[in-house]
Amino acid sequence: MKNNLESKRPVILVTNDDGYTAPGIRKLIEVARTIGKVIVVAGEKSMSGQGHAITISTPLRIKTICHETDYEEYVTNGTPVDCIKLGEQVIMKGKPDLVVSGVNHGSNASINVIYSGTMAAVLEACIDYIPAIGFSLLDYEHDADFSHTGPVIESLIKKVLLEGLPNGICLNVNIPAISTESMKGVRVCRQAHARWVEEFDSRFDPRGGGYHWLTGKFENDDMDEDTDVWALENNYVSVVPVQYDMTAYKSIELIKQWNLLI
Amino acid sequence: MKNNLESKRPVILVTNDDGYTAPGIRKLIEVARTIGKVIVVAGEKSMSGQGHAITISTPLRIKTICHETDYEEYVTNGTPVDCIKLGEQVIMKGKPDLVVSGVNHGSNASINVIYSGTMAAVLEACIDYIPAIGFSLLDYEHDADFSHTGPVIESLIKKVLLEGLPNGICLNVNIPAISTESMKGVRVCRQAHARWVEEFDSRFDPRGGGYHWLTGKFENDDMDEDTDVWALENNYVSVVPVQYDMTAYKSIELIKQWNLLI
Numbered sequence: 001m002k003n004n005l006e007s008k009r010p011v012i013l014v015t016n017d018d019g020y021t022a023p024g025i026r027k028l029i030e031v032a033r034t035i036g037k038v039i040v041v042a043g044e045k046s047m048s049g050q051g052h053a054i055t056i057s058t059p060l061r062i063k064t065i066c067h068e069t070d071y072e073e074y075v076t077n078g079t080p081v082d083c084i085k086l087g088e089q090v091i092m093k094g095k096p097d098l099v100v101s102g103v104n105h106g107s108n109a110s111i112n113v114i115y116s117g118t119m120a121a122v123l124e125a126c127i128d129y130i131p132a133i134g135f136s137l138l139d140y141e142h143d144a145d146f147s148h149t150g151p152v153i154e155s156l157i158k159k160v161l162l163e164g165l166p167n168g169i170c171l172n173v174n175i176p177a178i179s180t181e182s183m184k185g186v187r188v189c190r191q192a193h194a195r196w197v198e199e200f201d202s203r204f205d206p207r208g209g210g211y212h213w214l215t216g217k218f219e220n221d222d223m224d225e226d227t228d229v230w231a232l233e234n235n236y237v238s239v240v241p242v243q244y245d246m247t248a249y250k251s252i253e254l255i256k257q258w259n260l261l262i
Numbered sequence: 263m264k265n266n267l268e269s270k271r272p273v274i275l276v277t278n279d280d281g282y283t284a285p286g287i288r289k290l291i292e293v294a295r296t297i298g299k300v301i302v303v304a305g306e307k308s309m310s311g312q313g314h315a316i317t318i319s320t321p322l323r324i325k326t327i328c329h330e331t332d333y334e335e336y337v338t339n340g341t342p343v344d345c346i347k348l349g350e351q352v353i354m355k356g357k358p359d360l361v362v363s364g365v366n367h368g369s370n371a372s373i374n375v376i377y378s379g380t381m382a383a384v385l386e387a388c389i390d391y392i393p394a395i396g397f398s399l400l401d402y403e404h405d406a407d408f409s410h411t412g413p414v415i416e417s418l419i420k421k422v423l424l425e426g427l428p429n430g431i432c433l434n435v436n437i438p439a440i441s442t443e444s445m446k447g448v449r450v451c452r453q454a455h456a457r458w459v460e461e462f463d464s465r466f467d468p469r470g471g472g473y474h475w476l477t478g479k480f481e482n483d484d485m486d487e488d489t490d491v492w493a494l495e496n497n498y499v500s501v502v503p504v505q506y507d508m509t510a511y512k513s514i515e516l517i518k519q520w521n522l523l524i
Binding site: 046048049050051052053054055056057059060061062081082085086088089090111113114115120123127128151152155156159163166168169171180183185186188189190191193195198199200202203209210211212213214237239240241242243244245246247248249251252254255256258260261262 | 308310311312313314315316317318319321322323324343344347348350351352373375376377382385389390413414417418421425428430431433442445447448450451452453455457460461462464465471472473474475476499501502503504505506507508509510511513514516517518520522523524
């Protein structure tokens with residue numbers, strides 16, 4: 001359903017997986033506030049790599065940081081997915097017009113979509129048929145500069161509010177770490193078929209117990225020009241439409257031919 | 263690639279998200295040991311609802327429970343996805359012939375696939391091009407009876423070892439909580455489009471602080487006969503081929519027509 005931005009101020013629910021103090025969400029809030037009423041529901045600490053985790057064995061708590069007419073901010077002890085659930089059911093008691101998540105500190109292109117708390121929040125909104133966009137910046141530096149993500153965020157938010165998104169579809173937007181002037185434009189693409197190859201850093205503690213830090217390197221053998229990785233390497237913003245239906249439709253007939261018996 | 267089960271004993275990596283003492287994984291281990299060499303790498307406690315979470319801010323530890331020629335068992339403090347990564351990289355230093363996960367205590371049909379630690383482990387193996395199957399039993403009782411899952415597990419493991427699976431495809435197998443004799447057969451199907459509708463149980467602690475327990479009810483408005491939910495409600499075992507490519511290919515053209523500008 002297309003919307004008229006002029007008729008009423010849209011309500012935008014904002015979250016992330018880097019915690020509510022991260023510079024990425026601060027930039028996202030700044031831009032979203034120029035467009036609509038903003039309600040922030042974010043984690044009190046970093047939940048990076050939490051995937052689609054939900055909290056079922058610990059009670060969830062909400063702290064109110066700010067409650068103004070046009071701006072509300074809450075922090076929780078939950079995961080990004082919990083933040084969306086709490087935002088809708090406990091805080092808003094209704095659905096926002098849009099959910100935006102990020103700006104993530106690092107790439108969520110390619111296979112990162114499946115590990116990402118930022119994108120899990122977006123998918124959770126999508127499951128509830130709320131238009132939703134995840135934003136990520138390809139900058140891993142501690143003092144990453146999010147300032148140039150503004151025009152991309154503004155453009156995407158306005159377009160999605162205007163055009164809507166099909167039910168079951170959300171957007172994964174990745175932004176290269178270059179100035180707006182250096183960006184060649186926006187590419188709508190598919191997720192590159194890449195993976196993380198683990199390289200555990202194995203150590204011993206002072207008492208002789210072994211432990212392992214998860215590290216890894218990104219390995220991409222999918223060089224096609226229609227992928228998000230190609231777009232980003234060539235100074236484009238990548239936009240991948242993402243769905244939560246994980247059925248491998250093309251393989252249904254193959255597996256049927258197995259004639260599985262119990 | 264098709265394999266000959268007679269030529270060598272396959273190596274099967276077993277994990278779950280209910281913890282290594284859960285009756286579901288014990289049943290899975292029992293069946294897998296009749297088919298191949300089994301290496302168990304599972305969490306020391308329940309990781310239900312952990313989705314595709316990985317552990318990046320805590321060191322991972324491995325305890326050896328058992329190390330025999332044909333059987334090894336390890337427990338970790340990691341998530342189901344961590345267990346697969348540790349199993350391949352630290353314990354086996356190589357790939358198993360098959361990964362099996364479960365038997366999960368409760369359904370992983372429909373949208374549950376996205377929240378499930380059991381299926382996240384399967385998807386993680388799939389990303390590494392290892393054939394992988396997740397098993398779940400639709401029984402939420404504390405003393406759920408996993409005994410009748412044996413024939414289904416055996417049939418699927420043998421078939422996948424024989425036929426292989428296409429790269430990027432894994433299987434989500436759900437088993438109704440009825441006797442083997444009452445099962446009508448196996449249906450290869452798609453993920454039903456359903457969702458959990460949250461119903462937070464909100465309370466106050468003795469000091470007056472509010473907190474919220476995440477609960478919810480499963481809501482399915484997708485009644486087609488080609489879905490996993492239909493199969494299970496009609497006493498079939500459901501087998502859904504699942505992929506980790508979350509690109510919504512059908513929406514790429516639509517979004518391209520937006521002519522997005524920065």
